[in-house]
Amino acid sequence: MDFSLSPDTPAIAAFRKEVQEWLQENMRGAEHLRWSGIWSTRENEEEYRFRRELARKLGEKGWLFPMFPVQYGGGGLTVDHQLVLETEIGRHGLNLNSVFYTLARLVAPAILKWGSEEQKREFLPPMLRGEVSVWQVLTEPQGGSDVATCRTKALRDGDHYVVNGQKIMVGYHHPPDFLWALVCTDPSGPRHENLSWLYIPGNSAGITIQPMHLMMGIKNSVFFDNVRVPAFNLVGGENNGWKVANTYLELEHGGGGNVTEDPLVVRLVRYCQRTQGDGKTLMEDQSIRDIIADTLIELDVVRLFALRNFWCRYVREPHPYGGVQYIYHQRVVRLRNAERLQRILGYDALVTDLSVHEQADFEYAVRSGPGWLHGGGTLDTDRLIFARRLGLGRPTGEAAPTTV
Ligand SMILES: Cc1cc2nc3c(=O)[nH]c(=O)nc-3n(C[C@H](O)[C@H](O)[C@H](O)COP(=O)(O)OP(=O)(O)OC[C@H]3O[C@@H](n4cnc5c(N)ncnc54)[C@H](O)[C@@H]3O)c2cc1C
Known part of the structure; x- marks a missing residue:
């Protein structure tokens, strides 16, 4: 397998120059920032704000998710463009993966693969334009490694799901705009056939977030107390969540x-x-x-x-x-x-x-x-x-x- 990088074609060289100039302009004012490896503390607020703004500006140009389709807010570009963007931003000590503190990088591909057309049109553009922060909420107190033991229940009630339960070790120091949550939609169903994914607005009534000050930074417990989530926000089909999890976790596990x-x-x-x-x-x-x-x-x-x-x-x-x-x-x-x-x-x-x-x-x-x-x-x-x-x-x- 040859995955070596070939020299830039003239078109890619021109794109690289455009990106370099754009970054020079838009990284101005960040010279004193150290791009701390600490992804979640309250001490690096200035850095956090710079990163979020940069993500928005990259998102506006379709450069935050260069290869995603244009109709959902991506750049519609090729892998060569993506490589240019990744390597040029890398020269400034950052990377597209972590421009700002969000897990949209993992959530967006899962929604692109498993979401309905309406869901993609609704959920993807704000994510791809860097406007929203998304937490992934899988881990539960009774079983971290064993994700499939998920006990946070989401039961259908008319046009909504009603969510009750608890997640731990999730998120960052700023509140999320959305939670990408693994839930159990069939508590008496067989293992791996009873789970689903909900894309839950972070400001929904009944959500309580409690910070956990850990050795590596801030994580949180999230409590769901009769949180009503529109049924529209269930992605990938009811009780089909393990298949969605496979896509999602492959990316989280370095795929x-x-x-x-x-x-x-x-x-x-x-x-x-x-x-x-x-x-x-x-x-x-x-x-x-x-x-x-x-x-x-x-x-x-x-x-x-x-x-x-x-x-x-x-x-x-x-x-x-x-x-x-x-x-x-x-x-x-x-x-x-x-x-x-x-x-x-x-x-x-x-x-x-x-x-x-x-x-x-x-x-x-x-x-x-x-x-x-x-x-x-x-x-x-x-x-x-x-x-x-x-x-x-x-x-x-x-x-x-x-x-x-
Ligand atoms: C920095 C950091 C960021 C995180 N971010 C998030 C996040 O954003 N969202 C989220 O949902 N979660 C997050 N987590 C939680 C993380 O996914 C869990 O910590 C992880 O899955 C392990 O679960 P646990 O800590 O409960 O350990 P446990 O599952 O209790 O495991 C304890 C030990 O037992 C071992 N063990 C468990 N089961 C078996 C088995 N069957 N066979 C052999 N050994 C076993 C484990 O390997 C481990 O060594 C984060 C954790 C950290 C440290």
Whole structure:
């Protein structure tokens, strides 16, 4: 498989120039922002506002979701345009995936694949134009990894569903415009045949959001108390939610890939070149150079997995186990890098002092290493999916779901 990037054609080169100029203009005023890795704290409000505004401006041009159909607010562009946008915004330290704090990146493809024409016309444009923030709400107190045990009930009452239950570990520090929620629509039905997805307006009566201050930032519990949701907002068919979940979770588990690079190594090298210890720079220490080399090699492997998956998604050839292979490896490497940073920085790795962390959120990278082992599943669920896709212990392997 050849997924190497070919040189720009004249048309793509012209597009790249347009994007570069546009970004130069629209990134003005962000020079002092560090693009914190901490995705959800109340301390980086200025950064949050900048990102949201940038997402709106990208969305207006169809550049936030470049390959989505124009009629739903996308750019109607090709994979080459998408690559240009991703790599050029990457040069500014951001990526299209996380321009602003929303999970629309995962929700929009699920709605595009499973929604009715009316639902696509109603729900997608505000999402694709970067106007709304969407939380994904799957995890419940009784069973995080085991998503299918969902107990949040949504029972039909005329033209509405009435939702009752609780989700945990969801969202960010700003309230959501919408909740993309996995619900149980048939409490006595068989496992995997009793679930559905609701796209719930965040300001619906009966929703209470309670922040959880976790090691990695802010997450929330969401309580649903007789929340009435229009039946129109059920996406993918009643009790068909497990199939929708397969599309959705494949993307969450890395099936969509990525083309941006983790800036950790560049920042670490810069830090070690400037910082002195015992009269020499850290970079002059052979043992530190060895640690940096290990970091570089492993991040490069993660990058190649991500690039391969990006490619497979856009040529519509889902890799059987590529998504989960990438996310598993990424989790393990994040943990190892957390340990490596501690070895290089010593106690400085544990403080948030800006004189140490001027270059990057090293402290956050250390703190979040273990946390990322749990997020959109765990190492164990990754291993389970990996085994099923390979067909280990079963007569045939499970196919990877197609995503859009
Ligand atoms: C940073 C972060 C962001 C998150 N964001 C969201 C979000 O936006 N929306 C959302 O809905 N959720 C979110 N979550 C929740 C996340 O999806 C869950 O934490 C995850 O699915 C694991 O569930 P749990 O924490 O309840 O662990 P548990 O399911 O209780 O698992 C505990 C341990 O037991 C292991 N285990 C469980 N079952 C098995 C089994 N059958 N076989 C072997 N081992 C097993 C697990 O691997 C784990 O090590 C987030 C979590 C984190 C950390």
